[in-house]
Amino acid sequence: MKLTLWLNDKKVQDEIAPDMMLLDYVRSKGCYSVKCGCETTNCGLCTVWVDGKPMLSCCIPAARMEGRRVTTLEGLQKEAEEFGKFLAEQGGEQCGFCSPGFIMNVLAMVRELKNPTLDEIKEYLSGNLCRCTGYMSQLRAIENFIAYKKEKGEL
Amino acid sequence: MLKIKNYVMPGTIEEAYELNQKKSARILAGCGWIRMSDATVQTAIDLSRLGLDKIEETEEEYIIGAMVTLRQLECHKGLNDLTKGAVRESVRHIVGTQFRNCATLGGSIFGRFGFSDLCTCFLAMHTEVKLYNAGRVSLETFMTMKKNTDILTHIIVKKIEEPMIYLSQRNTATDFPVIACCVAKRDGKFIASIGARPKQAKLVVDEEGIMKTAVSEEVCQKFAEYVAHNLDFGTNMRGTAKYREYITKVLVKRACQEILEMEGK
Numbered sequence: 001m002k003l004t005l006w007l008n009d010k011k012v013q014d015e016i017a018p019d020m021m022l023l024d025y026v027r028s029k030g031c032y033s034v035k036c037g038c039e040t041t042n043c044g045l046c047t048v049w050v051d052g053k054p055m056l057s058c059c060i061p062a063a064r065m066e067g068r069r070v071t072t073l074e075g076l077q078k079e080a081e082e083f084g085k086f087l088a089e090q091g092g093e094q095c096g097f098c099s100p101g102f103i104m105n106v107l108a109m110v111r112e113l114k115n116p117t118l119d120e121i122k123e124y125l126s127g128n129l130c131r132c133t134g135y136m137s138q139l140r141a142i143e144n145f146i147a148y149k150k151e152k153g154e155l
Numbered sequence: 156m157l158k159i160k161n162y163v164m165p166g167t168i169e170e171a172y173e174l175n176q177k178k179s180a181r182i183l184a185g186c187g188w189i190r191m192s193d194a195t196v197q198t199a200i201d202l203s204r205l206g207l208d209k210i211e212e213t214e215e216e217y218i219i220g221a222m223v224t225l226r227q228l229e230c231h232k233g234l235n236d237l238t239k240g241a242v243r244e245s246v247r248h249i250v251g252t253q254f255r256n257c258a259t260l261g262g263s264i265f266g267r268f269g270f271s272d273l274c275t276c277f278l279a280m281h282t283e284v285k286l287y288n289a290g291r292v293s294l295e296t297f298m299t300m301k302k303n304t305d306i307l308t309h310i311i312v313k314k315i316e317e318p319m320i321y322l323s324q325r326n327t328a329t330d331f332p333v334i335a336c337c338v339a340k341r342d343g344k345f346i347a348s349i350g351a352r353p354k355q356a357k358l359v360v361d362e363e364g365i366m367k368t369a370v371s372e373e374v375c376q377k378f379a380e381y382v383a384h385n386l387d388f389g390t391n392m393r394g395t396a397k398y399r400e401y402i403t404k405v406l407v408k409r410a411c412q413e414i415l416e417m418e419g420k
Contacts, residue, residue, distance in 0.1 A: 001162060018199065019159035021189075041190055042329070047253050053226075054253045059186045063162045064203055105253060126329050127251010 005065045007031070008075030022048065022057040022065055026072055033073035033100035037129075044128035045101040047108075048072050054108040056127075073100045079107050086145040092137035094130065102128045106142055110155060116146070157181075158195040164204045168308055172287050174200050175304050182306065184222065184262030187254060207261070207308060210234070217312045221261025225249060225273070228260060237314060238280065239417065241321035241337060245276035250329050265307045267298055267355050270331040274298065275350030276321050278358055279337035281313035298355060317341060318417050320410040323351075324402045326393055333394040334402045338410035345414075347382045347407050352389060352399055359385045366411065370420045379407035 004013045007029055016025060023046045026034050036058050037045030046058040049071040057070075073080055080103050087093045087103075102125070109116065109124045116124065121142055130138065149155040165171040174180055179197035183189075207220035210231055217234055225246040228234060234242050249255055249272060263273040264284060274294075282294040287306040294310075319339040323332040335350035345366040350356030361367075365378045383403045388396035 018162035019157060021156070039190055041187055041254060042250055044251055044253055050256075053256045055256045056253045059189050059257055061159070061162065061183065061186060061189070061199070061201070063164070064183075064186075064201055066164070105251075108252075123247060124252050127253050 001063060003062055003066060005067065006069040008071055009069075016062050018061075018063060020062045022060040022062045022070065025062040025065075026057060026070065031072040031074045035097075035100065037098065037101070042127070042129065043098070043101070044105060045098055047101040047104040047128070049104065049108060052108075052111075054105050073104055076104070076107060083107065083141075083145050086141040086148070087138065090137040090141040090144070092134065092141040094132035094134050094137070098128060098130045098132075102130070102138065106145075110146060110149065114155075118143075157189045157192040157199075159199040160196065161198045162201065163198055164201045166204060168205055168287050168306060171200050171202060171205065172304075172306050174198055175306060182265075184265070185224065185257045185259035187250075187258040187262065202261075202306075205308075215314055217314065219260055219310045219312065221265070221307050221309060222259050223261075225255035225258045225260065225263075226252065228273075229255060234312070237312070237316055238276075238319050238321075241276055241279075241319045241339075244321040245272040245323075245335075245337070248272070248323065248325060248329060248332075260310055261307050264294070264297075264310055265302075267302075269353045269355045270335075270351050271356065272321075272323060272332060272335050272350070275335040275348050275356040276337050277310065277312070278350075278356050279319060279321075279339040279341075279346060279348040281315050281341070283311045283313075285309040285311060295358060298357075318414040320413045320417075322406045322410055324406065331393065334399050334406060336403065336406040336410060338407055338414060340414060345378060345411065347378075347410070349382065349386055349403055349407075352386060352403075353391045353393070354387070354389055357386060370415050372408075372412065375408045375411035375415070376404075378411055379404040382407045 003016045035045050037043040041059045047054050048057045051069050093099050181196040183199050183201045207222040209220050211218040229243050229246045263271045283291045284297045285291050285308050317340045321337045323335045332351040337348040345361040347359045348356050359382045383400050388399040390396045
């Protein structure tokens with residue numbers, strides 16, 4: 001079946017299988033940051049934005065994305081790099097496997113929540129599992145990132 | 156993963172209903188569990204182009220489209236003001252924000268899953284469901300109906316502001332609940348909706364007027380025991396029947412005490 005959507009602000013059109021998942025579709029387009037980490041729709045590693053909202057691409061049929069705007073980490077290079085520095089400063093990237101999905105959700109959170117508390121941050125990101133289990137360094141990185149963005153007047 | 160031969164996005168509910176009359180067809184809602192199915196369907200019917208993703212409001216009701224996501228419910232001020240935050244509390248532990256941006260109320264309610272926080276919460280409210288063919292029925296009745304080929308289009312909540320508390324017990328954050336509990340006061344009577352027993356949610360009404368007597372910790376405990384006595388519990392990998400019964404009493408008592416506090420008693 002035919003699919004037309006906007007992927008990282010570029011219009012793309014393809015023939016797809018009716019049961020292709022969005023995860024597999026974006027990977028077929030070279031967006032390798034998006035990965036399947038659990039097979040049970042729980043880990044957050046496959047997070048993409050659909051019309052600006054963070055969603056799990058592993059459980060979205062690609063066909064459903066007809067005419068929608070899909071963003072992956074590849075489409076947010078500048079913002080990802082900016083937050084990535086804060087993550088690295090705290091050693092929060094650890095093994096790095098969960099980082100793409102985690103960064104996608106952090107960037108969605110800072111756009112959606114105004115002045116989030118620590119509890120609100122934890123709740124927003126509860127669907128991003130880190131097998132290194134080093135959540136404290138990630139939280140420090142987020143707090144520093146938010147403080148920096150506020151100082152710059154960008155939040 | 157679900158294997159789909161033919162993917163259809165109907166433009167009308169009538170069309171979706173007609174397509175769904177074939178046994179080999181299946182409705183796609185939020186698709187949260189699509190990876191965990193190994194079924195093959197001839198025609199997958201995607202409801203996402205039917206305008207069922209809105210929460211509408213009249214003077215008397217909230218009319219919630221079946222494709223409204225859990226995240227929409229979590230962030231909806233009107234519904235959360237009405238339920239004293241119970242709706243938000245019932246969904247905020249479910250997996251994560253990204254999952255809740257996918258999963259839909261209709262998927263959870265139509266599935267009538269035992270683990271459903273949503274069924275537990277909405278059962279304690281003045282809730283009806285609207286089915287394309289069968290029309291409006293109370294959620295309590297719907298919970299007992301067999302699954303068929305009708306299509307759930309809306310969930311309707313009457314705007315009756317009453318005290319309400321939602322609590323759940325989970326073995327670990329973001330997991331399914333071991334017990335889900337929603338206590339409310341409906342038409343002056345205390346009611347408790349208990350889900351994840353692990354069977355589907357069921358309502359227990361204070362028909363004996365236990366909570367009408369002088370309010371105290373003992374009375375709350377008595378009502379909690381009455382609720383547990385009127386339900387059956389089962390065992391699965393998350394907990395035993397005995398454990399569930401015990402936790403039910405704890406949560407019901409706690410919820411009753413919170414409601415009494417809410418009422419300034």
